[in-house]
Amino acid sequence: MSDKQIIDRLTNAFTDVASDGRLHSRLAALAERQGLLAVSYHTVDSPLGLLLLAATGEGLVRVAFSCEDHDAVLAGLASDISPRILRTPRRLDEAAHQLDEYFAGKRRAFNIPVDLRLAHGFRRSVLEHLRRIPYGATQSYAAVARAAGNPSAVRAAASACSHNPLPLVVPCHRVVRSDGTTGEYLGGPEAKRALLAMEAAA
Amino acid sequence: MTVSALMTRTRDAVLPPFEEIVAEHGPVVMRVCRALLGPADAADAWSETFLSALEAYPKLRSESSIRAWLVTIAHRKAIDQRRGAARRPQPAGDLPEIPATDPASGGESSMDDDLRAALDVLPAKQRGAVIYRYLADLSYAEVGELLESSATAARRSAADGIANLRKHFSKGAKR
Numbered sequence: 001m002s003d004k005q006i007i008d009r010l011t012n013a014f015t016d017v018a019s020d021g022r023l024h025s026r027l028a029a030l031a032e033r034q035g036l037l038a039v040s041y042h043t044v045d046s047p048l049g050l051l052l053l054a055a056t057g058e059g060l061v062r063v064a065f066s067c068e069d070h071d072a073v074l075a076g077l078a079s080d081i082s083p084r085i086l087r088t089p090r091r092l093d094e095a096a097h098q099l100d101e102y103f104a105g106k107r108r109a110f111n112i113p114v115d116l117r118l119a120h121g122f123r124r125s126v127l128e129h130l131r132r133i134p135y136g137a138t139q140s141y142a143a144v145a146r147a148a149g150n151p152s153a154v155r156a157a158a159s160a161c162s163h164n165p166l167p168l169v170v171p172c173h174r175v176v177r178s179d180g181t182t183g184e185y186l187g188g189p190e191a192k193r194a195l196l197a198m199e200a201a202a
Numbered sequence: 203m204t205v206s207a208l209m210t211r212t213r214d215a216v217l218p219p220f221e222e223i224v225a226e227h228g229p230v231v232m233r234v235c236r237a238l239l240g241p242a243d244a245a246d247a248w249s250e251t252f253l254s255a256l257e258a259y260p261k262l263r264s265e266s267s268i269r270a271w272l273v274t275i276a277h278r279k280a281i282d283q284r285r286g287a288a289r290r291p292q293p294a295g296d297l298p299e300i301p302a303t304d305p306a307s308g309g310e311s312s313m314d315d316d317l318r319a320a321l322d323v324l325p326a327k328q329r330g331a332v333i334y335r336y337l338a339d340l341s342y343a344e345v346g347e348l349l350e351s352s353a354t355a356a357r358r359s360a361a362d363g364i365a366n367l368r369k370h371f372s373k374g375a376k377r
Contacts, residue, residue, distance in 0.1 A: 085219035
């Protein structure tokens with residue numbers, strides 16, 4: 001036996017591929033119990049493509065479309081919140097379930113705690129207002145700016161929508177242009193049209 | 203993100219999500235834990251290693267070698283675990299432990315068992331040098347630090363360890 005063969009055999013003898021998933025969920029559970037898990041995340045399938053869901057101990061903190069680049073979104077969470085981030089499907093189960101129901105037309109409002117810490121100042125006021133726009137309704141950017149306390153900040157209101165950390169759950173898709181066209185959307189204009197059509201039909 | 207990319211970043215650069223660290227280095231840490239402690243205790247040591255790492259992670263200097271850092275933690279956990287096991291009173295009439303076998307290794311398991319046993323009876327420095335150099339892929343300088351000796355001594359221990367393992371197998375072949 002050559003040295004290389006011995007080293008390869010050694011590597012092989014101690015490699016354990018079978019328990020990877022089990023070890024990871026155990027680590028996540030222990031980390032959560034010891035308060036060492038700042039952000040848990042999971043990715044779920046949806047009619048709008050793969051969605052990244054991320055939560056802190058306070059609630060859902062980020063929903064991201066795949067066009068936002070999930071790796072970049074996670075890197076952003078590591079710098080904005082904490083790098084103590086693990087994939088933890090269980091902590092996102094309820095959010096994933098409610099999103100499924102929403103896409104199936106069986107849910108009109110989300111009943112999950114949200115953590116708006118990624119939005120500050122006026123943007124946060126906008127998001128808080130957006131949460132009150134009911135299912136199937138739409139509002140103009142100008143009306144949103146007014147409702148959020150600054151009628152002249154129409155552009156800032158639009159910017160708050162385009163930087164919404166929680167699309168779908170905080171329904172920025174219900175904000176449209178004053179001329180009635182749908183306008184921009186984080187998940188692309190087509191996704192926005194599809195959501196508005198789905199809500200109008202329900 | 204690769205480790206080399208990590209290491210070239212400046213000190214206050216942002217650390218990647220810990221999930222990336224687990225995904226990239228989990229298998230290596232598991233090999234080291236299994237080699238140091240055997241399959242029965244390896245899972246606990248692996249979890250303990252990553253829990254400690256997760257706790258210290260936000261303060262980690264981003265240019266440090268993540269793998270060497272994790273292996274160092276695993277090394278200390280293994281020492282703690284062995285001390286703990288030695289202190290634990292053995293109940294009278296305790297049955298001898300059944301050696302845990304590796305379910306993943308299938309048909310060649312007896313040869314792997316043989317190799318594991320041969321590694322276990324190497325002198326401590328040789329065993330450590332083989333594990334940290336070849337299973338963890340650390341540099342001789344890093345191995346030397348872990349074993350509280352020098353890079354030169356680590357290189358010699360690793361070579362002696364491999365030579366002893368080879369001798370074991372050539373003896374086995376003659377049998």
